[in-house]
Amino acid sequence: MANAEDAVRSYLTSVKEDLMTGVSFMIPFVTIGGIFLALGYAVASFSADVRNIFEATGTPGWFLAQIGSAGLTLMVPVLGAYIAYAIADRPGLAPGFILSYVIQQGNVLQAAGDVIGLQGGSAGAGYLGAIVAGFLAGFVARWFKQRNVPEFVAPMMPVLLIPVATTAVLAPVMLFVLGVPISIANAGLTEFLSNMQGGGQAILLGAILGAMMASDMGGPINKVAYVFSVGLISEGVTAPMAAVMIAGMVPPIGLSLSNFIAPQKYAAEMYENAKSGVFLGFSFITEGAIPYAAADPARVIPSVVAGSTVAGAASMALGVTMPAPHGGIFVVPLSNQPFMFVGCILLGSLVTATIATAIKPNFDAKIAAQASDD
Numbered sequence: 001m002a003n004a005e006d007a008v009r010s011y012l013t014s015v016k017e018d019l020m021t022g023v024s025f026m027i028p029f030v031t032i033g034g035i036f037l038a039l040g041y042a043v044a045s046f047s048a049d050v051r052n053i054f055e056a057t058g059t060p061g062w063f064l065a066q067i068g069s070a071g072l073t074l075m076v077p078v079l080g081a082y083i084a085y086a087i088a089d090r091p092g093l094a095p096g097f098i099l100s101y102v103i104q105q106g107n108v109l110q111a112a113g114d115v116i117g118l119q120g121g122s123a124g125a126g127y128l129g130a131i132v133a134g135f136l137a138g139f140v141a142r143w144f145k146q147r148n149v150p151e152f153v154a155p156m157m158p159v160l161l162i163p164v165a166t167t168a169v170l171a172p173v174m175l176f177v178l179g180v181p182i183s184i185a186n187a188g189l190t191e192f193l194s195n196m197q198g199g200g201q202a203i204l205l206g207a208i209l210g211a212m213m214a215s216d217m218g219g220p221i222n223k224v225a226y227v228f229s230v231g232l233i234s235e236g237v238t239a240p241m242a243a244v245m246i247a248g249m250v251p252p253i254g255l256s257l258s259n260f261i262a263p264q265k266y267a268a269e270m271y272e273n274a275k276s277g278v279f280l281g282f283s284f285i286t287e288g289a290i291p292y293a294a295a296d297p298a299r300v301i302p303s304v305v306a307g308s309t310v311a312g313a314a315s316m317a318l319g320v321t322m323p324a325p326h327g328g329i330f331v332v333p334l335s336n337q338p339f340m341f342v343g344c345i346l347l348g349s350l351v352t353a354t355i356a357t358a359i360k361p362n363f364d365a366k367i368a369a370q371a372s373d374d
Contacts, residue, residue: 015135021086022134023294024269026079030287031276033071038283038328040065045330053326072218072287076127077101079294080134087138091145091162096137098167099174100130109179118180125174125182126219127290133174141166182220193228202239202316209240210247210312210348214304217251218287230325242322242335243315245284246344247308249328252281252288253345254307254352255300258360259292261353265360267295281349284328296360303356311348320344 044053044061056062077100084096102108104124125133144162153161193208212225226248229240256277259266266274273291280288293300318340324331335341 018083018086018135018138019131020267020295022079022081022083022131023291025082026075026294027269027273027291029071029075029078030280030285030290031071031273033068033073033075034280034283034285034288035068035276036064036071037068037285038279038330040068041283041327041330045327072285073104075287075290076104076130076218079127079290080130080137083131083134084138084141087135088141088145088162089158091158092138092141092166094163095141095166095170096134099133099137099170102171103129103133103174103179109175109182112175113180113184116176116180118184124220124223125179126216126222127294128216128219129174129178129182131294132178133170136170136173137166140169185220193225203313205240206243206316207309207313209243210250210308210310210315211305213244213247213286213312214251214289214308215301217289217293217304222248222286233323233325238321238323239316239319241325242320242341243312245322245326245328246315246320246341247312247348248286249281249284249345250308250311250348250352251286251293251304252277254281254304254349255289255292255356256281257349257353258303258356262357262360264362265357266292266363270295282329282345284326299359300356303352303359306355307348307350307352310351311344314347315341315344318344 040053040061040063042061043064044056044059053059053061053065077097080100081093081097084092104126106124109124141162144165145157149157193205209225209229212221215221225244229244232238232240256274259270259274259277263271270291273288277288289300289304293304318337320340321336322331322334322341324334332338332341
């Protein structure tokens with residue numbers, strides 16, 4: 001019995017290390033993407049309408065925003081790629097990246113739904129999908145590595161046969177088993193939110209939008225809430241956009257604050273991420289919280305969902321509005337209540353920081369306990 005427990009504990013430790021490998025490689029992409037996108041909005045706020053930054057082709061803000069978007073687009077596939085790399089070394093890298101990338105493409109998932117006769121939305125699978133893709137790609141590639149092959153075939157295994165075979169085996173799984181259900185769920189969420197407009201449900205709507213923004217931090221659920229709120233701007237309804245923007249700013253700020261308050265509860269490399277996390281959060285780059293969530297989802301996700309839920313509900317209760325679909329702190333003057341806008345961000349961030357600090361164990365103590373058990 002003891003041997004079985006030791007084996008399980010050792011396996012879980014290995015999984016944690018593989019996950020942290022992916023997170024460590026992802027962090028620079030989060031930082032570069034978030035900072036350059038925020039700089040783009042900052043530059044645009046001085047010379048143009050930040051709401052049209054991606055249409056202002058050739059302007060300084062547009063160029064900065066393109067670089068930022070590239071970083072934030074690539075960070076999720078990089079997470080999956082280096083999880084696979086940690087498990088299977090070089091043969092797992094390309095399959096992990098490609099599979100993680102393709103399930104972020106909403107049009108691909110929508111087409112996959114059409115193939116099997118299920119109609120759904122068009123959102124991607126987010127970083128949680130990339131984690132699944134990374135682990136599956138790593139395990140399958142490692143299995144192929146362990147096969148005995150003729151000597152003349154061996155040189156082709158790591159650069160040709162294993163990556164191609166791994167991708168071929170897992171592509172149907174990632175597209176049709178994982179991707180399509182996510183698309184269908186997202187379509188249902190959009191319809192549910194649409195039915196909540198009007199009446200006395202504003203606070204509940206704000207709480208739900210806030211929870212959705214934090215639940216996967218830039219993933220499909222987050223995108224459903226964001227797209228829903230952006231669509232209402234054209235109808236002159238701007239309170240949901242304020243709730244969504246505020247709630248999306250809370251996770252990086254709240255977790256960075258927790259990291260500053262209790263650095264002993266986080267891996268050492270996370271402290272550097274915290275320094276940029278505040279800037280990313282105030283720039284409405286929710287993805288700045290993903291390294292924390294990927295490293296400890298069981299504790300981090302409830303913490304950020306709680307903070308963003310409170311922030312979103314408070315925003316709607318106070319009637320805060322935001323006519324811009326992005327920009328974070330740079331567009332606060334456009335709100336009808338700028339001070340309340342900032343106040344809701346701080347309230348939600350304090351809730352997240354308090355809960356995360358309270359429920360996370362000391363990182364060094366946890367690692368030491370795992371080492372002694374092993």
